[in-house]
Amino acid sequence: MGRCNLRKIDLSAGKRRYRHDARHQTRGYREFAIYGGLGGRLDHTIANIQSLTYLAGEGAAGILYGDSYALTVIKDSSFTVPKDATGMVSVFSLSENVSIKGLKYEVDGVTLTNAFPLGVSNETTAKKGIISVGSGTLLILWHP
Helix, strand or coil: CCCCCCCCCCCCCCHHHHHHHHHHHCCCCCEEEEECCCCCCHHHHHHHHHHHHHHHHCCCEEEEECCCCEEEEEECCEEECCCCCCCEEEEEECEEEEEEECECCCEEEEEECCCCCCCCCEEECCCCCEEEEEECEEEEEECC
16 A cells, blocks of 8 residues: 655644745645635635636646545546545536536537536436536535
8 A cells, every 4th residue: 555645734823924925835746735725705615716716727636625525636637536425526627528427418529618617516426427528627525
C-alpha cells in the first residue's frame, strides 16, 4: 500500500497574505480538499469556485466541501461521481461534447450552455456515474 502525502495549509490570514501563501504553499500539489469554502458569503463561494477553475486549468484537482454538498470543476477531462454520493448530482457548463453516464438522465456528446440549466438535478443510480467534457469546463455539484 502506497504512502499518502497529506499536508494541512491554513490560508485564513487575510486577502494579501492569502494570495501570497496560496501560490507558494501549494506548489507541487495536484489534489486539494477545501473545507469551509461554501455556505458563507456568496461572493467568497463564487471566488472559491473560480479557484477550482484555476486548478482545473493547471491540471490539478480540487473539491470544495460544504455541510450538505460538495463541488468540483473539470476541464477537458472526466470525473467519477464518488461512491458515497447520494441523490442529486448537477452539472453546469459552457462546453461542448459533454457526456453523463451511470446517472438517472444520461447524455452523450451534447453541448451544455450557461443559458439553460439542462444539467441540474440529475440523480445517482446503482451504476458508477461518470461525467466527462471533451472541450470546455464543467462545474459538478453533488451530495456526499
